[in-house]
Amino acid sequence: QKEVEQNSGPLSVPEGAIASLNCTYSDRVSQSFFWYRQYSGKSPELIMSIYSNGDKEDGRFTAQLNKASQYVSLLIRDSQPSDSATYLCAVIGSGTYKYIFGTGTRLKVLA
Amino acid sequence: DAMVIQNPRYQVTQFGKPVTLSCSQTLNHNVMYWYQQKSSQAPKLLFHYYDKDFNNEADTPDNFQSRRPNTSFCFLDIRSPGLGDAAMYLCATSSDDNEQFFGPGTRLTVL
Numbered sequence: 001q002k003e004v005e006q007n008s009g010p011l012s013v014p015e016g017a018i019a020s021l022n023c024t025y026s027d028r029v030s031q032s033f034f035w036y037r038q039y040s041g042k043s044p045e046l047i048m049s050i051y052s053n054g055d056k057e058d059g060r061f062t063a064q065l066n067k068a069s070q071y072v073s074l075l076i077r078d079s080q081p082s083d084s085a086t087y088l089c090a091v092i093g094s095g096t097y098k099y100i101f102g103t104g105t106r107l108k109v110l111a
Numbered sequence: 112d113a114m115v116i117q118n119p120r121y122q123v124t125q126f127g128k129p130v131t132l133s134c135s136q137t138l139n140h141n142v143m144y145w146y147q148q149k150s151s152q153a154p155k156l157l158f159h160y161y162d163k164d165f166n167n168e169a170d171t172p173d174n175f176q177s178r179r180p181n182t183s184f185c186f187l188d189i190r191s192p193g194l195g196d197a198a199m200y201l202c203a204t205s206s207d208d209n210e211q212f213f214g215p216g217t218r219l220t221v222l
Contacts, residue, residue, distance in 0.1 A: 008151075032209045043201055043213040044154065088153065092209055097142045097161060099211060101153040 002027040004091050006102035014110050019076040021105050023089030026070070033065055033072045036088040038104065044088055048074065079109045114138070115214035117202050123220045124192050132187040132217045134202030143185045144211070145177060146201040154201055160185065189219075197221045 003026045013019045021035075032051050036044035048063040050056045050072065056063045062075040072091075076083055086104040093100075115136045124130045134143065141162050146154035157171045160179045174196070176188040189196055199218050205211040 034211070036213075041218075043199075043216040046210060046212060049210050090211075097159060097205065097209070098156060098166075099144075103151075103153045 002091075002093070002100050004089055004100050004102040006087075006089050006105045008103060009106040010108050011105055012108045012110055013079050015079060015081060017079050017109075019079045019083065019107055019109070021074040021076075021087050021089075021107065022071060023073065023091075023102055024071045025089075025091045025100070027091070027093055027100075028067075028070065029094050030067075030070075030091045031094045032092045033063070034090040034092075034099070035061075035063060035072075035074045036090060037083075038086045038088055040085075047087075076107075079107075081109045081111045083107060084109045115202060115204055115212055117200075117214035117217050119217060120215060121218050121220070123222065125222050126193065127191045130189050130192055130219070132189075132200050132202075132219070134185045134187075134214055135183050136204045136214075137183070138204055138206070138212065139182065140204035140206045140212075141182070142205045143179060144201075144203040144205070145175075145185070145187050146203065147196075148199045148201055148216075157187070192219070192221045194221050 035048045038044045050063040050065045060077045064073045088104045089102040090099045144159040145157045148154045158167045179185045199216045202214040
């Protein structure tokens with residue numbers, strides 16, 4: 001059973017701090033990795049995609065991938081109350097179009 | 112703007128009364144997905160299409176059917192909704208670069 005694991009939280013951080021969200025996956029042949037943000041009652045919104053080991057930065061967001069350790073993380077710098085949401089990690093394997101989602105980490109940014 | 116559109120946004124049906132949810136896209140993506148998401152859970156893949164090739168998940172109940180008459184449209188038919196089928200239904204699309212984009216979802220209530 002291919003799995004994606006996330007700490008359900010809630011993860012609480014003060015406004016302006018760095019929020020660190022982590023995700024581990026079980027399938028070693030996974031090739032593509034994604035972070036989605038989902039506000040309550042809304043659909044998931046793509047924040048970042050990452051395909052190779054290392055860091056990828058986009059504005060206040062940095063995704064980090066370590067395939068040897070099978071984890072992917074998302075850092076949010078200068079966290080804002082509007083960042084309060086559930087963050088879903090998703091993984092896709094080679095030669096497939098099926099996404100495996102984690103259950104998400106709920107982030108609370110305290111003003 | 113290119114987008115994924117779902118109709119209706121809210122659907123109320125009675126126990127056992129068939130319902131059809133629709134999804135359309137202007138992204139010209141070849142892959143379309145239907146997910147079911149219940150509160151505090153990960154999106155659960157029901158099926159996906161690669162072009163007209165239909166891929167059903169092994170644990171998707173027979174009560175759920177899908178049609179994709181052309182590249183732009185995809186439908187989810189629930190033949191006899193039960194109380195346990197009340198959920199958010201999410202349509203998503205992706206192309207060969209694998210980034211997946213979601214529509215706003217349809218919230219289904221079963222009375």
